[in-house]
Amino acid sequence: MADTGRWMLWTLAVHLYMLQGGALTVTMSESNLEVLRGDAVTLPCSFFTSSPLTKLNVIWTLAPFSNPENPTQVIVYDHGQVMDSPSFTGRVGFTGIPRSADMVLNDTRESDAGVYRCMVHNPPETTELGVGELTLTVLSPPSLPVCQWDGDIADGGSVTLSCSVAEGIPTPEIEWSKLNPEEIPLPVSMDGDMSGFAQIVNVSSQTSGLYRCSASNALGTEHCYVNLSIYSTPDAPSGILQGALLTLSMSLVLLALLLLVTWLHRTGQDGRWRQRKEDDEYNEIPYTPSLIKRSFV
Known part of the structure; x- marks a missing residue:
């Protein structure tokens, strides 16, 4: 019974292959994936081929959201050798090569977001590449505003x-x-x-x-x-109060001037009076009896 099941699956696979004209097929089980920044994610890519895998070639590329017109190479499997891009070194790898083209991406970054293409070629089966695409979104919490x-x-x-x-x-x-x-x-x-x-x-x-x-x-x-902190200016006084304050200020200024003039005037008079008194005292001849007696001797 088990042998019959395997034979039926093999027959179905052969018929599908013949209907496709011998072309290699690539299947992506996911079209959109999300991953939290810093986490790992597996990008699935499976393919069907009837030819030996000795010349299998798999290329993953990324068209980043920030620059979709310039896709970059992520990782390559070619004739048994694996090569990754310098910007992905240590963070990317195949998980099932050569039977599967699934790729794992570690320590994800926001720059890893974009459209990934899985391209498979297995000569001499066909000269055309089998291609599959999926979109990867790298989620991240807000940075400090x-x-x-x-x-x-x-x-x-x-x-x-x-x-x-x-x-x-x-x-x-x-x-x-x-x-x-x-x-x-x-x-x-x-x-x-x-x-x-x-x-x-x-x-x-x-x-x-x-x-x-x-x-x-x-x-x-x-x-x-x-x-x-809003700066509040003091309320402006009313017109009457402002006029009263102005009048009071002018009155105080005039009073101060009047007191100053009066003080200066009195100071000047007192000075002249003291000067005259001192002059009179200096010119006065003192009267003594002895002086009178000597004048008539």
């Missing part, structure tokens, strides 16, 4: 809070919130895929406080913070 503010922090001014993140797949969602005295979400406008800003107009003392930016995707959330 960068927060900053710009604008006028005086009463009535306008402030812009901006937040940007360098990494994250899927693309992180940006949110802004005021944290105290209670958490209040703020409307966010996106500036590209990886940054967002919140606009605060007509700021006042109530605007002061701690603000938080959150960058989130399915793999995690990261935060950064901005502390705003």
Whole structure:
């Protein structure tokens, strides 16, 4: 019974091969794969051929999302020899060669994301390559965002809070919130895929406080913070009070000038009076009896 089953499978394989005109076939059991950055992933690629595998040639290439027009070679199996690209050395290898072209990729990076092609050639069976494709997405949590503010922090001014993140797949969602005295979400406008800003107009003392930016995707959330201190100018006095203050200030200035002039005037008179007194005392001849007697001798 087991022999009959194997014979039927062999017959089916031969008929399929004959229907395909002897062409080598490549099958990808997955068309899309996802892997968390830093983890390992196996990219499946199986093929069918009726020729000996002594001249088997397998090439894996990558067209990265960042530069799809320039695919790069990842790893090659050629006549029993394995060669990998310098950028993948130590991170890539075959798992079942020569019976399978499955490739394992270790320590995945965001730059590994893109479209992978598995190309198999096994002369002399056919001169055409068997080709299969799959898309690999490398997921990563958001990196630590960068927060900053710009604008006028005086009463009535306008402030812009901006937040940007360098990494994250899927693309992180940006949110802004005021944290105290209670958490209040703020409307966010996106500036590209990886940054967002919140606009605060007509700021006042109530605007002061701690603000938080959150960058989130399915793999995690990261935060950064901005502390705003709004400068409040004192209220301007009313017109009447302002006039009274101005009048009082001028009166005080005039009074001070009057006192200064009076003091200078009195100081000048006292000085002249003392000078005259000193002069009179100097010119006066003292009268003594002895002096009179000698004058008549």
